[in-house]
Amino acid sequence: MKISNKIQFFSLLLAGLFWGCETDDVQKLENRNWTLTWSDEFEGEKDQAPDPTKWTYDLGTGQNGWGNNEYQTYTQRPENVGLDGDGYLVITALNQPFGGANFSSARIKTQGLFTQKYGRFEARIKSPYGPGIWPAFWMLGENINEVSWPQCGEIDIMELRGQAPSTMYGTLHGPGYSGGNAVSKNYSLTNARFDNDFYLYAVEWDENKIDFFVNNYLYGRITKEDVPGEWVYDQPFYMILNVAVGGNFVGFPTSQTPFPQQMVIDFVRVYQKSN
Amino acid sequence: MKVFNIKNINRIFFAGALSIFVMACERDVTDLGTPNYPANPEVFIDGFSGGLNYAAFGGSVPTAFQIDNKETHNSSSASMRFEVPDANDPRGAYAGGTFFTGSGRNLSSFNVLTFWAKASKSATIDIVGFGNDLGVNKSTVSISGLAVNTNWKKYYIPIPDPSKLTAERGMFFYSEGPEEGKGYTFWIDEVRFENLGTIAHTKYYILDGKTETKEAEINEKIQITGLKTSANLPNGVDQTVDASVAYFTFSSSNEEIATVNELGEVTIISSGEATITAKVGETPASGALTIKPAGSTPGPTSPAPVPGKPAMDVISLYSNAYTNVPVDTWNTRWQFSTAEEFFIKVQNDDVIRYKNLNFVGIEFASNTINATSMTHFHLDIWTPDEVTAAKAFKVLLVDFGPNNSFGGGDDSSHELTFKAPLITSGNWVGIDVPLTAFSGLTRRGNLAQLVLSGDFPNVYIDNVYFYKSGGGGPTAPTTAAPVPVYPATNVISIFSDQYTNVAGINLNPNWGQATKVTEISIQNNKTLKYEGLNYQGIEFGSNQNVSSFQFLHLDFWTANSTELRIFLISPGPVETPFTLTVPTTGWSSIDIPLTAFAPVKLNEVFQIKMEGNGDIYLDNILFRK
Numbered sequence: 055m056k057i058s059n060k061i062q063f064f065s066l067l068l069a070g071l072f073w074g075c076e077t078d079d080v081q082k083l084e085n086r087n088w089t090l091t092w093s094d095e096f097e098g099e100k101d102q103a104p105d106p107t108k109w110t111y112d113l114g115t116g117q118n119g120w121g122n123n124e125y126q127t128y129t130q131r132p133e134n135v136g137l138d139g140d141g142y143l144v145i146t147a148l149n150q151p152f153g154g155a156n157f158s159s160a161r162i163k164t165q166g167l168f169t170q171k172y173g174r175f176e177a178r179i180k181s182p183y184g185p186g187i188w189p190a191f192w193m194l195g196e197n198i199n200e201v202s203w204p205q206c207g208e209i210d211i212m213e214l215r216g217q218a219p220s221t222m223y224g225t226l227h228g229p230g231y232s233g234g235n236a237v238s239k240n241y242s243l244t245n246a247r248f249d250n251d252f253y254l255y256a257v258e259w260d261e262n263k264i265d266f267f268v269n270n271y272l273y274g275r276i277t278k279e280d281v282p283g284e285w286v287y288d289q290p291f292y293m294i295l296n297v298a299v300g301g302n303f304v305g306f307p308t309s310q311t312p313f314p315q316q317m318v319i320d321f322v323r324v325y326q327k328s329n
Numbered sequence: 330m331k332v333f334n335i336k337n338i339n340r341i342f343f344a345g346a347l348s349i350f351v352m353a354c355e356r357d358v359t360d361l362g363t364p365n366y367p368a369n370p371e372v373f374i375d376g377f378s379g380g381l382n383y384a385a386f387g388g389s390v391p392t393a394f395q396i397d398n399k400e401t402h403n404s405s406s407a408s409m410r411f412e413v414p415d416a417n418d419p420r421g422a423y424a425g426g427t428f429f430t431g432s433g434r435n436l437s438s439f440n441v442l443t444f445w446a447k448a449s450k451s452a453t454i455d456i457v458g459f460g461n462d463l464g465v466n467k468s469t470v471s472i473s474g475l476a477v478n479t480n481w482k483k484y485y486i487p488i489p490d491p492s493k494l495t496a497e498r499g500m501f502f503y504s505e506g507p508e509e510g511k512g513y514t515f516w517i518d519e520v521r522f523e524n525l526g527t528i529a530h531t532k533y534y535i536l537d538g539k540t541e542t543k544e545a546e547i548n549e550k551i552q553i554t555g556l557k558t559s560a561n562l563p564n565g566v567d568q569t570v571d572a573s574v575a576y577f578t579f580s581s582s583n584e585e586i587a588t589v590n591e592l593g594e595v596t597i598i599s600s601g602e603a604t605i606t607a608k609v610g611e612t613p614a615s616g617a618l619t620i621k622p623a624g625s626t627p628g629p630t631s632p633a634p635v636p637g638k639p640a641m642d643v644i645s646l647y648s649n650a651y652t653n654v655p656v657d658t659w660n661t662r663w664q665f666s667t668a669e670e671f672f673i674k675v676q677n678d679d680v681i682r683y684k685n686l687n688f689v690g691i692e693f694a695s696n697t698i699n700a701t702s703m704t705h706f707h708l709d710i711w712t713p714d715e716v717t718a719a720k721a722f723k724v725l726l727v728d729f730g731p732n733n734s735f736g737g738g739d740d741s742s743h744e745l746t747f748k749a750p751l752i753t754s755g756n757w758v759g760i761d762v763p764l765t766a767f768s769g770l771t772r773r774g775n776l777a778q779l780v781l782s783g784d785f786p787n788v789y790i791d792n793v794y795f796y797k798s799g800g801g802g803p804t805a806p807t808t809a810a811p812v813p814v815y816p817a818t819n820v821i822s823i824f825s826d827q828y829t830n831v832a833g834i835n836l837n838p839n840w841g842q843a844t845k846v847t848e849i850s851i852q853n854n855k856t857l858k859y860e861g862l863n864y865q866g867i868e869f870g871s872n873q874n875v876s877s878f879q880f881l882h883l884d885f886w887t888a889n890s891t892e893l894r895i896f897l898i899s900p901g902p903v904e905t906p907f908t909l910t911v912p913t914t915g916w917s918s919i920d921i922p923l924t925a926f927a928p929v930k931l932n933e934v935f936q937i938k939m940e941g942n943g944d945i946y947l948d949n950i951l952f953r954k
Contacts, residue, residue, distance in 0.1 A: 183529070183530070183561060183565050184561075184565045184566070185564070185565050185566060187565070215565075216565045217564050217565040217566075218563075218564070218565070219527075219529070219561075219563075219565055220527055220563065243526075245525060245526035245527060246526040246527070247526065247527055247529050247563075249529060249530070249561075250526070250529045250530075308566075310566040310567065311565070311566075312530075312561065312567050
């Protein structure tokens with residue numbers, strides 16, 4: 055089942071009234087009109103690779119486990135990434151040795167194909183789960199190859215620890231506030247889990263702030279003043295979807311981690327403010 | 330950590346003398362007899378919930394369970410304390426009991442039983458669960474081997490299908506024995522049923538989730554086991570529980586081939602293929618059993634030869650020809666044995682069929698057999714399986730010794746191995762051996778076990794008996810070997826009265842052997858005799874080209890050899906052994922395919938050698954087409 059493309063943005067107004075878990079009390083969101091600038095609905099045949107005009111890959115084990123001591127190798131095999139034929143993209147983490155690693159998974163990105171400065175970035179995702187499983191929907195500054203990380207900036211729209219599937223995080227990493235010192239917001243479900251259903255994860259980003267949403271509920275806002283270093287979010291960013299197995303953020307998988315694990319993505323949509 | 334003791338589980342379900350203590354029981358007087366039971370989720374929070382009773386299982390320490398007001402979770406007012414006894418505690422061997430209600434509760438709106446637990450030391454509780462109502466225990470769900478330690482931790486027992494629990498009386502049960510002989514204490518608190526959205530990805534399994542294929546015969550019954558449910562806990566880890574059969578609905582893909590009842594028992598109706606699967610509610614369970622017809626395995630169409638020994642000289646375990654002594658079991662089902670036994674009839678003759686035979690224990694320990702006056706063991710076997718030179722059928726006899734019981738240092742046993750050419754496929758084969766051949770069986774006054782094993786998974790057996798042969802049996806042949814009937818043009822003879830033997834044969838070359846070689850005459854027929862064989866050669870005098878011949882033919886007779894091999898040799902020397910089945914019952918004639926001696930060069934064979942033991946009589950050693 056896919057939800058309609060017509061998002062009810064009116065709900066933003068309502069949602070803003072309830073974001074009570076931060077130190078700020080109540081904030082009203084101004085009304086906005088968004089224009090769709092890019093999207094992938096993941097329609098296509100089963101096992102088809104994601105649209106090559108929209109997505110490219112990070113492959114292999116990276117340096118030092120992609121800088122995080124991750125355990126997996128990333129591949130573009132249909133076992134690890136592909137459409138399911140029902141309108142979803144599925145990234146699958148497997149615990150079978152491949153390419154010198156004990157786990158394989160996939161990490162796809164729009165680098166070199168699509169970047170955008172400011173706007174709304176959203177994806178509807180059903181999370182994987184289990185100790186050491188680390189799914190993420192996130193962005194990096196397009197100048198990463200010139201200035202390197204974290205100077206390029208990183209906007210994490212959604213990530214969670216598979217051993218705590220009721221809590222997700224939205225985070226900014228930049229110069230002077232990266233890794234364990236990143237500026238982070240989180241949102242926990244009461245008596246529910248992010249791996250049990252689809253949730254819509256989004257950021258709304260402008261020159262002054264980045265707002266973080268779950269199902270259009272604003273759970274966190276990080277402004278220019280909130281970051282203890284340079285605000286590096288005034289340049290185009292590209293998007294990344296991946297499932298890591300193990301790593302500094304999540305810890306490591308155990309013999310009790312259920313495999314295979316799947317991150318199921320209904321759509322990714324990007325908007326620009328139109329007024 | 331200790332090995333999980335399955336007996337502890339059995340205790341729960343077969344608990345005999347129950348001592349029931351009704352504790353803090355507020356009698357539930359409302360709505361008795363109405364179908365709508367209360368949905369009270371609380372079992373033990375800070376005391377017994379309404380209507381809750383406790384009963385200790387039979388054999389457990391009756392006072393193992395106490396309410397504790399000091400050691401509680403989250404500083405609440407009370408917890409449940411369980412005192413596991415040391416081994417050999419006179420009050421009871423373990424701690425075990427169940428908390429149950431007099432009338433049912435409707436638990437269908439909950440998806441998990443939760444509780445907190447800690448222990449005085451790290452330990453593994455044998456079993457905890459719910460659904461034990463001291464009755465039919467229909468809805469039992471349990472965790473086997475629950476790891477606890479000295480910290481309070483929350484535990485979850487997922488309910489496979491809450492809709493089944495509309496009138497449940499079994500709220501919580503446990504059973505735990507000493508760990509490595511030592512008792513300890515554990516506490517359980519805040520026991521309640523909950524409906525948690527943080528329990529996810531519930532999955533169901535039959536056969537532990539495996540897809541199995543089984544060959545089955547008509548009327549055979551197969552129990553579906555390995556019924557499990559797993560659910561993912563709030564920490565992302567799956568909790569697997571054993572679930573009773575009542576949660577599962579079974580179905581067969583072809584009811585005309587196999588049916589399956591609500592208890593998961595499959596019955597084979599007719600020959601064909603059918604697959605048994607299961608659901609919990611509307612959700613399919615992982616795992617399936619595919620039945621395939623076993624009709625492809627042929628069996629004997631005629632009975633084994635009827636034994637002719639006088640009954641007074643026989644102790645029979647299994648034969649229609651004699652009165653059989655009691656046998657405890659024809660399949661002890663020892664660990665790792667895959668054998669299944671079927672008692673069938675072949676033309677009204679009783680025959681035991683073994684299937685999937687790797688080894689099978691046959692036990693008569695309750696009435697051990699005194700076979701000291703017997704001389705031979707007999708067994709008829711029939712196998713449809715392919716016979717190759719390497720495949721063996723083994724017979725092990727075990728004597729428990731004067732103490733008439735297993736162990737104690739006086740047991741003895743010996744195993745004999747039988748191969749082709751004695752063993753053939755599709756024929757009744759008589760295994761008939763002197764008991765002296767079981768040389769390691771130092772006593773036979775308290776025979777208690779017979780173990781059959783080997784490389785033939787399908788074996789039919791009949792006429793299993795010990796017998797006394799007159800005078801202990803002949804030690805030398807009284808008749809000449811059978812006269813060979815092959816045309817002389819098809820024969821190169823080494824030793825035979827019927828043919829012209831190769832010129833220059835040396836029947837006793839000096840190779841340093843201990844064997845004593847003589848030529849004797851039996852019924853005016855020259856016979857070669859080896860006494861006290863260790864090894865013995867025959868030199869042909871000239872190289873023989875037998876490459877156009879098919880067999881090495883040989884007649885041999887031995888009453889006391891337990892090991893005998895024959896080698897064909899070409900220069901090099903290149904030599905290959907072939908094992909002969911000994912001892913023999915009368916003359917044994919064998920045609921050994923010359924291909925069995927590869928890589929011996931058949932165009933220039935020049936010697937034969939025998940190795941082994943005992944006294945051997947030989948005749949008609951020849952190559953034939």
